[in-house]
Amino acid sequence: MTVNTxxxxxxxxxxxxxxxxxxxxxxxxxxxxxxxxxxxxxxYQLRRGEAMGIVGExxxxxxxxxxxxxxxxxxxxxxTGSIRFEGESLLGKSDNQYxxxxxxxxxxxxxxxxxxxxxxxxxxxxxxxxxxxHNDISKRAARDRAIELLKSVGIPHPDQRVDNxxxxxxxxxxxxxxxxxAMANDPDVIIADEPTTALDVTVQAQVLEALEAARAxxxxxxxxxxxxxxxxxxxxxxxxxxxxxxxxxMGSIDDIFYRxxxxxxxxxxxxxxxxxxxxxQRLTPITGAPPSLVNLPAGCPFTPRCPLAQDVCxxxxxxxxxxxxxxxxxxxxxxxxxxxxxxxxxxxTTSADPDPIDSVDQEVTx
Amino acid sequence: MTTVxxxxxxxxxxxxxxxxxxxxxxxxxxxxxxxxxxxxxRRVGEVHAVCxxxxxxxxxxxxxLVGESGCGKTTTGRLVLNLVDATSGEVxxxxxxxxxxxxxxxxxxxxxxxxxxxxxxxxxxPRMTVNEIVAEPLRIHGLFGSTDNGxxxxxxxxxxxxxNPEHGNRYSHEFSGGQRQRIGIARALALRPKVLxxxxxxxxxxxxxxxGVINLLEDLQRDLGLSFLFISHDLSVIRHIAHRVAVMYLxxxxxTAPVEELFTKAAHPYTQALISAIPLPDPRKERTRQRVLLxxxxxxxxNPPSGCRFRTRCPKxxxxxxxxxxxxxxxxxxxxxxxxxxxxxxxxxxxARKLV
Numbered sequence: 001m002t003v004n005t006x007x008x009x010x011x012x013x014x015x016x017x018x019x020x021x022x023x024x025x026x027x028x029x030x031x032x033x034x035x036x037x038x039x040x041x042x043x044y045q046l047r048r049g050e051a052m053g054i055v056g057e058x059x060x061x062x063x064x065x066x067x068x069x070x071x072x073x074x075x076x077x078x079x080t081g082s083i084r085f086e087g088e089s090l091l092g093k094s095d096n097q098y099x100x101x102x103x104x105x106x107x108x109x110x111x112x113x114x115x116x117x118x119x120x121x122x123x124x125x126x127x128x129x130x131x132x133x134h135n136d137i138s139k140r141a142a143r144d145r146a147i148e149l150l151k152s153v154g155i156p157h158p159d160q161r162v163d164n165x166x167x168x169x170x171x172x173x174x175x176x177x178x179x180x181x182a183m184a185n186d187p188d189v190i191i192a193d194e195p196t197t198a199l200d201v202t203v204q205a206q207v208l209e210a211l212e213a214a215r216a217x218x219x220x221x222x223x224x225x226x227x228x229x230x231x232x233x234x235x236x237x238x239x240x241x242x243x244x245x246x247x248x249x250m251g252s253i254d255d256i257f258y259r260x261x262x263x264x265x266x267x268x269x270x271x272x273x274x275x276x277x278x279x280x281q282r283l284t285p286i287t288g289a290p291p292s293l294v295n296l297p298a299g300c301p302f303t304p305r306c307p308l309a310q311d312v313c314x315x316x317x318x319x320x321x322x323x324x325x326x327x328x329x330x331x332x333x334x335x336x337x338x339x340x341x342x343x344x345x346x347x348x349t350t351s352a353d354p355d356p357i358d359s360v361d362q363e364v365t366x
Numbered sequence: 367m368t369t370v371x372x373x374x375x376x377x378x379x380x381x382x383x384x385x386x387x388x389x390x391x392x393x394x395x396x397x398x399x400x401x402x403x404x405x406x407x408r409r410v411g412e413v414h415a416v417c418x419x420x421x422x423x424x425x426x427x428x429x430x431l432v433g434e435s436g437c438g439k440t441t442t443g444r445l446v447l448n449l450v451d452a453t454s455g456e457v458x459x460x461x462x463x464x465x466x467x468x469x470x471x472x473x474x475x476x477x478x479x480x481x482x483x484x485x486x487x488x489x490x491x492p493r494m495t496v497n498e499i500v501a502e503p504l505r506i507h508g509l510f511g512s513t514d515n516g517x518x519x520x521x522x523x524x525x526x527x528x529x530n531p532e533h534g535n536r537y538s539h540e541f542s543g544g545q546r547q548r549i550g551i552a553r554a555l556a557l558r559p560k561v562l563x564x565x566x567x568x569x570x571x572x573x574x575x576x577x578g579v580i581n582l583l584e585d586l587q588r589d590l591g592l593s594f595l596f597i598s599h600d601l602s603v604i605r606h607i608a609h610r611v612a613v614m615y616l617x618x619x620x621x622t623a624p625v626e627e628l629f630t631k632a633a634h635p636y637t638q639a640l641i642s643a644i645p646l647p648d649p650r651k652e653r654t655r656q657r658v659l660l661x662x663x664x665x666x667x668x669n670p671p672s673g674c675r676f677r678t679r680c681p682k683x684x685x686x687x688x689x690x691x692x693x694x695x696x697x698x699x700x701x702x703x704x705x706x707x708x709x710x711x712x713x714x715x716x717x718a719r720k721l722v
Contacts, residue, residue, distance in 0.1 A: 233647050275644050
């Protein structure tokens with residue numbers, strides 16, 4: 001894996017494997033209460049064939065940052081920074097220009113297949129629509145391709161199922177149809193936004209299998225957005241942890257799971273009940289709630305919940321810096337203090353929510 | 367959590383006296399009618415939501431009820447509290463069969479049996495302050511007493527669930543999801559119940575918040591000697607909190623065992639598939655795990671398969687059994703067979719496997 005830092009490299013030595021490059025992306029939404037800064041300066045690079053996971057809790061900006069890549073944000077959103085795909089800038093493209101890229105170069109899988117499929121068309125029509133959008137072939141050929149795609153995502157009797165409407169299918173099958181649409185044009189990047197959150201675990205396992213099959217067939221790079229650290233552990237090579245609209249830690253999967261250097265990532269891992277452990281260890285919750293993204297105060301947004309917080313944390317927001325491994329970055333003033341520390345030592349195992357609703361207080365008064 | 371007004375300091379089901387169950391459920395059945403469209407709305411079928419479910423809930427014990435959506439776990443929870451009428455079977459609490467009681471007869475018993483709902487956004491009245499929400503059960507049961515005494519009780523309850531009592535005159539929308547769930551728990555605790563049905567109490571919460579609520583539930587059980595019927599689809603949470611587990615599939619309990627026994631020696635193919643389907647937040651283990659993948663989806667509970675209800679998705683049925691053995695699965699309903707150590711599995715060809 002190559003070094004991945006915030007420092008911009010010269011244009012001349014562009015890595016030919018570099019597919020997607022997001023630099024200092026910010027997204028904000030004007031609302032009646034003020035400007036919501038949903039994404040506050042996100043940078044990452046995605047290489048050909050790579051699987052990158054983005055984890056974070058609700059409201060951390062993980063979905064919004066990928067909707068920005070797809071150009072699917074509402075008109076009211078203010079986007080700055082740069083998004084380049086194979087060196088070509090995506091921001092500022094017209095809808096028609098974007099249509100060339102969506103589906104063909106970058107495809108997206110959404111969380112809820114019931115809302116992302118059109119209820120009045122058969123799934124075959126919808127898959128064929130995606131095929132026809134980028135290929136000059138006959139309708140019959142498109143339909144055959146649809147059946148082939150349904151088969152490759154593991155739907156039994158694809159030649160009959162192709163004429164089903166979405167409501168005639170179960171949740172797991174619908175999500176597989178969405179995956180089939182995403183892989184229809186052999187994209188270079190698949191962005192999957194919580195692809196299995198709405199599904200039961202046994203079905204989740206099947207859908208993840210279908211997603212892996214789709215990747216193997218198309219060779220696409222994957223951006224997997226989820227709150228489930230278990231799903232990430234099995235399906236990503238590299239992870240970005242997001243908190244309050246920023247990347248707070250980036251690294252290889254082993255770095256983040258076994259050597260986290262940002263208190264938030266450590267806390268997340270400590271708060272998970274473990275299926276694979278018989279020791280009845282107390283969990284280590286992170287007390288408090290994520291901050292409101294309206295008028296965020298200066299300093300590190302994790303400060304109010306962080307047991308390590310010092311004065312400097314309230315004054316200066318830390319940037320992603322290299323830790324002991326050049327590919328492992330953490331945004332914490334005290335990342336070196338986390339070497340060999342476990343979550344229970346840092347967070348304690350309280351059951352209370354001691355100083356409730358301070359963050360809500362702010363929201364209400366604003 | 368220092369306020370102990372019930373003198374029990376037990377930590378688990380093992381250390382309790384005698385071992386009389388607080389609540390026992392026998393052969394509980396619930397069928398919901400399916401009606402035709404049109405004016406007549408004839409009865410055209412039945413959803414077999416819960417079929418022949420039996421279990422005991424011991425004092426100070428957490429019984430985990432696990433299964434996928436539609437397996438009847440929530441309906442079972444509601445049947446236990448007599449919130450829906452059972453088709454047949456009985457729920458015994460304090461020597462009485464709850465299913466036979468009228469609403470009026472049921473009311474005093476509701477002090478002992480309380481429920482916490484899944485969605486903390488839908489289960490709290492947005493037009494009541496937190497103080498009013500927590501005081502409501504006290505008022506209904508005439509336990510609020512004088513204004514001073516009542517307020518004191520409410521403050522104490524809020525403190526007990528880890529909230530700041532000063533915020534009691536706020537409305538529920540001013541709180542975060544985790545805090546709202548704590549309000550729901552305070553309301554359920556107001557009448558000093560003995561049994562708490564927790565219906566997916568942490569599923570709607572982010573993990574960092576969920577951990578605090580789980581810790582709270584553990585503390586409350588230890589301090590107040592409660593029994594929990596903990597309904598969840600999340601096996602990791604169940605392994606963490608439960609003492610005993612019952613796994614449900616299509617309305618039936620297919621396996622039940624003490625928690626360690628279940629997770630290390632799962633005998634029913636469905637339990638094995640469930641355990642192996644949960645992704646582990648540990649990349650090295652996750653890469654090298656053994657998997658039991660299921661094919662297909664849960665069949666409709668309107669017309670469940672004959673014999674063993676799991677056979678249509680069972681990897682053992684599909685890949686390992688001879689035709690003669692398969693006939694047994696098709697024709698004979700497997701009973702829950704005792705495997706020792708309180709471990710029962712409803713499979714003709716049960717075989718223990720360690721998957722995590």
